[in-house]
Amino acid sequence: MIEALYQTLEKVGYTHPVHPPFTHMPTGLLVGALIFGLISFLFRRPVFAVSARHCFVMALIFFFPTAFFGYTDWVHHYDGIWTFPVKIKLVLTGILALLLVIGIYLNYKRSPSMKSVLTIYFLAVLVVAGLGYYGGNLVFGSEKPVATEELNAGEKLYAANCGTCHPQGGNILNHALPVKNSTYLKTFKTFLVFNRKPQRPDGTKGLMPAIPPEKVSDAEMKQIYNYITHSIEGR
Numbered sequence: 001m002i003e004a005l006y007q008t009l010e011k012v013g014y015t016h017p018v019h020p021p022f023t024h025m026p027t028g029l030l031v032g033a034l035i036f037g038l039i040s041f042l043f044r045r046p047v048f049a050v051s052a053r054h055c056f057v058m059a060l061i062f063f064f065p066t067a068f069f070g071y072t073d074w075v076h077h078y079d080g081i082w083t084f085p086v087k088i089k090l091v092l093t094g095i096l097a098l099l100l101v102i103g104i105y106l107n108y109k110r111s112p113s114m115k116s117v118l119t120i121y122f123l124a125v126l127v128v129a130g131l132g133y134y135g136g137n138l139v140f141g142s143e144k145p146v147a148t149e150e151l152n153a154g155e156k157l158y159a160a161n162c163g164t165c166h167p168q169g170g171n172i173l174n175h176a177l178p179v180k181n182s183t184y185l186k187t188f189k190t191f192l193v194f195n196r197k198p199q200r201p202d203g204t205k206g207l208m209p210a211i212p213p214e215k216v217s218d219a220e221m222k223q224i225y226n227y228i229t230h231s232i233e234g235r
Contacts, residue, residue, distance in 0.1 A: 002072050019073040022066040023135070027128050029059035033103075034121040041114050049114065052121070053107045059124075060100045067093055078189065081196045083218050085138040092131050099124045138189070154227025157220050161211060169232035173207055180232060191225045192218065 009018070036052035039045060070093070074080060103120040106112045158166075162179070165172055169180035179185075184194040198208040211221070 002075050005072065006076050017069075017073040017077060019066065019069040020135075022062065022069055023132070025062040026059045026066055027132070029055045029062065030121070030124050030128055033059065034118070034125050037114070037118050037121050041118060049117075052117075053104075056100070056103050056107065056121070056124075060104060063097065063100060067097075078193055081193055082213070083138065083189075083192065085134040088134045089131055089138070092127050092134070096124060096127045096131070099127065150223055151227050151231055153220075154223035154225070155231065157216065157224045158227050158232075161216055162224065165208070169228065179228060185225070185229055185233070188222060188225050191228075192221050195221060 006018075009015070033052045033055035036048045036055060040048035040052060070089070074086060078086070099120055103117065103124065106117050106120060166179045169178055171178045184190050195211045196213070197210055198206050200206045216224070
């Protein structure tokens with residue numbers, strides 16, 4: 001079902017992730033709810049409290065398609081691999097859902113406390129900011145320069161986990177598919193997904209065994225990736 005959805009989108013020329021465009025709706029609505037709520041509280045204008053409540057209700061409505069397409073993007077583009085940002089985003093998504101339900105409950109109580117409602121609005125905006133941060137981290141990763149210690153650690157991990165079949169960035173099993181200049185080095189995300197679930201270019205299972213997170217963590221895989229891209233690729 002999920003793959004059919006993305007194949008249909010590709011046929012009409014849409015090849016990007018579906019989740020990011022949807023995130024703007026609940027994000028904007030929650031920020032609007034907080035702004036309207038503050039105006040109502042500071043200037044004693046009840047009509048703005050109504051606008052804030054409507055924004056919050058709409059944010060809950062858009063929460064569902066946003067979360068759904070976040071899941072489908074994760075399955076389609078990341079092969080459902082549990083990277084650290086994904087785990088954090090999942091926790092924050094659950095927290096946001098809870099805050100949305102609590103906020104709407106408080107809004108529809110008789111004589112709700114505006115301070116309590118504003119607290120929920122503020123927390124919801126903070127959670128959305130966290131989701132955006134880890135979403136960006138998932139896509140772009142860290143752009144900080146790689147320290148020598150990091151490369152040394154990556155070299156040791158590469159030797160222990162990759163060097164037997166890929167000495168100096170080659171491939172003793174298939175010389176036509178070396179590590180150097182591989183398309184799987186385009187981003188760390190691509191590299192991680194491939195190593196967790198190796199496949200041939202045609203999608204079939206290859207000779208390379210999968211590297212589970214219990215053996216090499218995501219952080220260690222990042223060190224291997226940095227070593228390959230900064231040391232082996234430069235030779």
